[in-house]
Amino acid sequence: MSPKSGRPWRTAAVLAPVAVAAAHIAPAATWLPGVRLPLFPRLAGLGGGRHIALTFDDGPDPESTPHFLDALDELGVRATFFLLGEHMVRHSAMVRETARRGHELAVHGWTHERPWRPAPARDAEQITRTVRALRDISGHRPHWYRPPYGILTSGRWLAARRAGLRPVLWSAWGRDWTADATPASVRARIAADLRGGGTVLLHDSDRLAAPGCWRAALGALPGLVRDCREAGLSVGPLRDHGLTPQG
Structure with missing residues (x-):
């Protein structure tokens, strides 16, 4: 084989890993509102026009979650x-109490890792493991999946769909995980992006954020709900939002 004839194979060997990595991370572009909202409205959680889906990530947390349930x-x-599997198994009583109070339970993954490297087998194992743990603890089968950090990769998408879950991100958030978040700032940030049919992202735990930041989200809740109701919008879970679990 001449040196020239070997060049296509060497080029392919170099480009193949790049193509795999690109295919893996390309769906993460949906993290950007400018991509997600106009091009993938269902992924952004846009549902029934007079309903707001209220969602919380990163629990259960025995220190903070009970305050949200009471509020x-x-x-x-x-x-x-949206629950993390490793926290569910440690605080199973909190999972059952959340379900007992009528809230919907969904999958946030087993851990809160950033998925920069392709690992489809790991993605499938962790999502399946979380679904099984949620079902065993609560008796409820989940329908929704939100990836940690909102980073949806091809492996995570495929694993979620194979597990019977529909990926859902959000259309409005409160940036309530930051150290300088306040009830007023969370409420104002959500109000700037909130429309009928929107999905709101908040957090009921500070394990992966600034210590104590959950109090900003908690304090924003009464005003947020009041704003929605004054605008003629109902507030509830994704199951009442007009999205089909496997649509």
């Missing part, structure tokens, strides 16, 4: 909680 009871609102 939601007082407001007469149910929400969807």
Whole structure:
């Protein structure tokens, strides 16, 4: 074989890993609102026009989650909680209490890792493991999946779909995980992006964020719900949002 004839094979060997990595991470572009909202509205959680889906990530947390459950009871609102598997098995009583109070349970993954390297087998194992743990602890089969950090890769998407889950991100968030977040800042940030049919992202835990930041989200809840109701919008979980679990 001449040197020239070997060049295509060497080029292919170099480009193949690049192509695999690109295919892996390309769906993560949906993290950007400018991509997600106009091009993938269902992934952004856009549902029924007069309904707001209220969602929480990163629990369960025995220190903070009970405060959210009490506040939601007082407001007469149910929400969807995206749970981490490693926390579920440590705090199974909190998972059952969340379900007992009428809230919807969904999958946030087993851990809260960033998925920069392709690992489809790991993605499938972790999502399946989380689905099984949630079902065994609560008796409920989950329908929704939100990847940690909102980073949806091809491996995570495929693993979720094979597990019978529909990926859902959000259309409005409160940036409530930051050290300088306040109830007023969280409420204002959500209000800037909130429209009928939107999905709101908040967090009921500070394990992966600034210590104590969950209090900003908690403090914003009454005003947020009041804003929605004054605008003629109902607030509830994703199951009431007009999205089909496997659509």
